[in-house]
Amino acid sequence: MQKRLMAALVCIACVCGVYLLSTELPDKEESISEGTKFTVPERAVDAAASEQLYKNMCISCHGDHLQGAIGPELAHIGDSMTKEQIYKKISDGGGGMPAFEDRLTEDHLITITTWLASHK
Ligand code: HEC
Known part of the structure; x- marks a missing residue:
């Protein structure tokens, strides 16, 4: 019984982890691009x-x-x-x-x- 409860808890934790990862990743990318210094891309002069x-x-x-x-x-x-x-x-x-x-x-x-x- 104890084991089953543990297994269920681990499952819930995994699902939560995957959910958090998938929702937090875009936020992180956004803050990285905000934090990096803006540069004008290299181009040939037109x-x-x-x-x-x-x-x-x-x-x-x-x-x-x-x-x-x-x-x-x-x-x-x-x-x-x-x-x-x-x-x-x-x-x-x-x-x-x-x-x-x-x-x-x-x-x-x-x-x-x-x-x-x-x-x-
Ligand atoms: C209505 C007038 C006006 C127009 C139109 C205009 N500018 Fe300016 N521009 C100014 C003024 C006034 C300054 C000085 C701003 C300051 O001292 O902060 C300036 C400053 C600049 C500077 C910085 C120069 C320096 O030595 O500090 C650049 C670069 C510039 N303009 C490019 C452009 C470009 C490219 C365009 C067209 C897409 C343009 N401007 C259109 C009035 C104008």
Whole structure:
């Protein structure tokens, strides 16, 4: 009788363990990805696509040759900012710079960031 009770308890413990594992794993992955440092993936510079995006969205404030206007000069921005800082600035804006998070896809954000970062 005692043995059966023990066996039943072990079974319940196993079922609980599997349940906990299966429900907790996604949470853990989420917190890991939140904790790791954000990096902009490596890409080849796509100048044509970037210039098009720049003309559509940025030229009015940063000038037709990246020389700056309302916004600062960007001609050597790859020297003073990392790709991650550039990406964040374009995505989040701030200090008079509009946020483009909702206006550019992540793909376009990476494209234009990679292009700007190549301006040293
Ligand atoms: C409405 C005007 C405006 C538009 C449009 C605009 N910016 Fe800006 N941008 C600014 C201002 C103003 C700053 C300075 C913000 C600050 O000092 O924090 C800035 C800062 C930046 C910076 C950081 C420069 C530095 O030296 O700190 C980057 C990079 C940048 N903009 C990229 C872009 C890109 C790429 C686009 C188009 C997708 C864009 N901006 C569109 C006004 C604008």
